[in-house]
Amino acid sequence: MVTTDRGRVAEVAARLAAAGVPTPAVDARWLVDHVVEVAGSCDGCGGALLDGLVARRAAREPLQLVLGRTWFRELELRCAPGVFIPRPETEIVAGVAIDEASGLDAPIVAEPCTGTGAIALSVAVEVPGARVVATDLDPAAVDLARDNLGRVLAGEAGPPLAADQVEILAGDLLAPLADDLRGRLDVLVSNPPYLPAADRDRWEPEVADHDPDRALVGGPDGHEVVGRLLALAAEWLRPGGLVVVEIDERRGEDARAAAVRAGLVDVTLVPDLTGAQRAVRARGAR
Ligand SMILES: C[S@@+](CC[C@H](N)C(=O)[O-])C[C@H]1O[C@@H](n2cnc3c(N)ncnc32)[C@H](O)[C@@H]1O
Incomplete structure (x- = not known):
């Protein structure tokens, strides 16, 4: 400023x-x-x-919608009504994926639930050799993520990106991915919907009136999409590959148990800058 x-x-x-x-x-x-x-x-x-x-x-329209843009790690991204606004704590989740991918040769990274494309595009610009496939169920999010991808490719939104590095696909979690990626992902990173429906009454107007419900609520108890992602990670990661999923800070132990149930190993919880349990991190069985 x-x-x-x-x-x-x-x-x-x-x-x-x-x-x-x-x-x-x-x-x-x-x-x-x-x-x-x-x-x-x-x-x-x-x-x-x-x-x-x-x-x-x-x-009480969110500042990012009023400005039409937000900043996430090294990128300036467009925001639009009806699509979840990236939050600063998610930069840490993206950072876990970036640190992992940076140590690998031409890593394959999947990011289901991409919203604006913030995580996928950050991984791609910060790990130049990475191939990143992102998905979202919501057509408005897919359009916005593709628009942000176009702006990064045009050099208008941050560091350079190779044309074929990122794909943004419409559909449910990993369903849109090519079947030959099954068992070959090096990294799976996601910030899915993870709040329980019962929380709605407590949200500030900026959230309640502007972030879409499908971006926030992960089924009646909030944990459905996190559980599905961890089960998919066990199936789609290569042996030793890394999954990191943002979670509700109140559900750390549930997330840890879901990862173990899915057959993942080296399960840990990742704190954010406030010390809250912000993500679950695990590896595919070797
Ligand atoms: C909490 S927002 C996160 C967006 C973005 N990753 C970020 O951190 O800013 C969750 C996103 O997941 C999408 N979503 C919800 N259920 C999904 C599903 N089953 N498959 C793919 N995307 C889904 C929503 O449309 C929304 O864009």
């Missing part, structure tokens, strides 16, 4: 605070900087633009 217009930021922050926005000062800086970047200043047309964006944020 490069804000110089402190008075304007303070005005915007006061409007956002009055509307109950949880991080008014930070959001105000982002909004003012965005308007300066796209309109040159917050006067005249820029002022009208800023006013409209602040009104949207004050109505």
Whole structure:
């Protein structure tokens, strides 16, 4: 952020605070900087633009949708209504996959539940030799992930990418993958829906009104998709291949048990920066 217009930021922050926005000062800086970047200043047309964006944020539309973009590891990604907005804690989950893939020669990486494509595209740009196949059940997510892929390929969204490195396919978990990849994946990484339906009442308006339900809720008890992914990992990973799946921090032991039941080995839980159990990590049996 490069804000110089402190008075304007303070005005915007006061409007956002009055509307109950949880991080008014930070959001105000982002909004003012965005308007300066796209309109040159917050006067005249820029002022009208800023006013409209602040009104949207004050109505509790997520900042990333108001800006139309977000940042994930080394990438600037487009965000769009109806598609899950990537969260900072997922950067750690992507990092586990990237660290693993970086040590391998031409690794094959699968990322079911890709949303904007954040994890798949990060793996691909940070591990130049990797082949990455990503899927999503939601056509809106597939379109947005392909759009973000196109922007990365055009050099508009981050480090360079080879044209044939990433495929984004529509469908359920690993069902769209070519059958000859079965037993050959080096890494399976995913941030699937993992919250229970009963949590809905507790969500902030930014989540409840804007992230799609199918991106958040993993079946009635929340754990259905995590369990399915771990079972698929046992089938699709090569011996010794790595799976890392983001989880509900309250379900660490359930995730560990599901991984063991699936026949995976070296099962551990991965903490995020707050110390919460953020992912389950395991290997295919050797
Ligand atoms: C929590 S969001 C994560 C998106 C992205 N990976 C990220 O971290 O920002 C979960 C995504 O999984 C997709 N999804 C839900 N069930 C799925 C399934 N059975 N197969 C493939 N994708 C699914 C949703 O459409 C949504 O885009």
